Amino acid sequence: MPNILTAQTVTKRFGGLTAVNTLSIEIPEKSIYSVIGPNGAGKTTFFNCITGFYQPEEGEIVFNNLSIRGLTSDQISQRGISRTYQNIRLFSNLTALENILVGQHALLKSTLFGSIFGTPATKREEAMAVEESRRLLSFVGLSGKGDFLARNLPYGDQRRLEIARALASKPKMLLLDEPTAGMNPNETEDMTKFIRRLRDELGITILLIEHDMRVVMGISEKITVLDYGEKIAEGTPKDIQGNERVIEAYLGRGSAAQITA
């Protein structure tokens, strides 16, 4: 499989703190790839660099054979990268359906004047967009909840809605920032299956930040481990589970020896 995203020596600093340090990563197309690491390791910062929220000081990010460095987040979204957030960030005073409609924004063409005059093309496009939103609602299991305000949905539904909104822009790659945070084991199990479905049925490459090791080890094809902004390990779940540096990063120095002993 060719790589859909390649990051080369990406560095992001905040003042004196280097949040991401010369990080290089290669993500094969249609894979499920995880980035893990202790709190503050720079995982979300790395996500923000990919999606244009931050501009990295150094390094290059190539998506679909084109550099996306220096692009704004709307341009990057239009290239086919979509994301969800660690702390859910829905448009809380819009309905679930409207949230998904906003997700389709870049795919729609209607203009200010088209909307004012209600041209047939605009009406047709709008009707199709609503139809597509309904389809996405049912795809994530929220049928019938489209008219609820996003903020009135229960937590798990909000997570699903956020994914539906991210899918609405028809991304080639989806960045999920801790999608199972705050979920109970059953919900986590559902979400894991759902993520796999996204890849299998829609052919979307998944880049995942996750703390739940059962999820990570269960669905990832490849894992990168970060600590203090640097890559300390990379490989299949099996490689990572036995890696001494990873265990040290999570449990402290000396723990690896105790565990392997």
Added chain:
Amino acid sequence: MENESKTNWWLKAIQTGLIGGIVAVLVSLIGMVESFHERDIIAGQITMGETLLLLIVVSFGYFSSRGTEDTPLSKRLTSGALTSLMIGSLTAGLVLVGKVVNLRKVLVNASPNLYKILTFENENTTTAVIVLLIAGAVIGLLASLVHVIPLIWRRAIISGLTIAALIALLQDLIRITLSRFPAFSESIAWMFGSRGEEGLSVNGALVVFIIVTAINFFSATRGDAVRGRVRALPSGTQTALRWTSWGLLGAFLLIWPQIAGPYLSEVSNSIGLFILMGLGLNIVVGYAGLLDLGYVAFYALGAYTMAVLTTTGGEITANIEWTFWQALPVAVLGAVVAGVVLGIPVLKIRGDYLAIITLGFGEIIRIMFLSDFLKPYLGGSFGIVLIASPTLGSTALKTPQTLYYVILAACLVALFVAYRLRDSRIGRAWKAIREDEDVAQAMGINLTTTKLLAFATGAAFGGLSGAIFASKLSTVYPHSFVLLVSINVLALIIVGGMGSLPGVVVGALLLVGMPELLREFSEFRLLIYGALLIAMMISKPEGFLPEAVHKRELHESDNVSHPAGA
């Protein structure tokens, strides 16, 4: 524990009473009671000043006896009585102090007349105080008894009283309006106080109260059944019904200036211009969440463009002398360009900072119009005179009653545009930016174009309003475009409900229409304004008519249901 909560409730009642008492004393000392006393609500029976005091006592008494569902009646009665007794005793205190010390040296409004009103024209101070205390307690008891009345009746009665008071307040307007139709002369005489007296007559008050209460009661009890029956009608009939009601509303709006006469038409025109501005600012603030405090700039630009292009006064160098209709699109376009130009530098600025910068822009524009440097072109502080009126064929639409149609048309267009944009792709992008700018951008929304579109569309409405304003007055002066205009427009959006179109209309009616109609109390205008805003923010922070949730998953037909209308 039991004991503690017991202390709590009566302490609370006294506390509420203290606040109410302070309000009553303050309202008296600033002269509100006295100047309101000159108007009768019910001719010869009760004046507006007395109504104001009564309203304070009743509402505080009612509020303090609110309790919860299962609060025993005795507790409610005691709370209400205690609170109102406090108000009564504070007022009595004012009277007593006033008898001993001459408060007038400091508080000019503490006049003998005020004491007369507060003591119900009782010469004897002791009797007056006793009467005040007893009246307070009794009214408090009655106010707490209101809780016993079933909710439906309570609402009906309150609305009956409110409407009756409103009609009494606006009596001279209604009287003048109706007196143009001789057929009503007898009913006017019967409904309102006889010549020389003001307010409703006892008969009139009773009739209004009974009718409104009854209507309200029936709509509350039978309304659902009727609505259900309407919904059960075949969809063709329903559409016809809806169009008929829109048609009736349209017909009413069309004949309104003929019923209303010149003064009310003039007031309607002011309201209309503010509705236009409200709709424009609503796009910027309500939809896109960009807090713009310099909105008056676009109003001013529209007005000055109209002025420069059409003036025949000759004091400024421009000698263009276009007609109104030629200048109107240029004025709107000018405002749009200004919207974009002023929008570009603030694209990256958010929240409070944006508010401050736009506030600066508004002032810059005003001072620019005032400047001596531009005086040859813009007239400086003398402004520009002899601005063209709109024409229809060969007739100039100069009077308020004819200009009304121009403003009505502009409002309908603006409402239609705002309505269509609300649920469009652009409207959704605006709302997404309002909710979370970063996420909106990450959803593929181009912040630059989307924000500039909001500024430009908002500015277009402001420019349109300004252009009509200039031609309505036929003169423009820089001092018409002060910061207070921006604040008024923002306030009417907030009172109506952010992002809500009917809210803009209601807000403009309340905040522009009411003060125009109650001009004689204009010295208290800002006070009432402020009190209303505070009360709104506490009790109904989302506004009178908040933006409704647009159901689209299960009701597809909503897109085509109602065209824009006032």
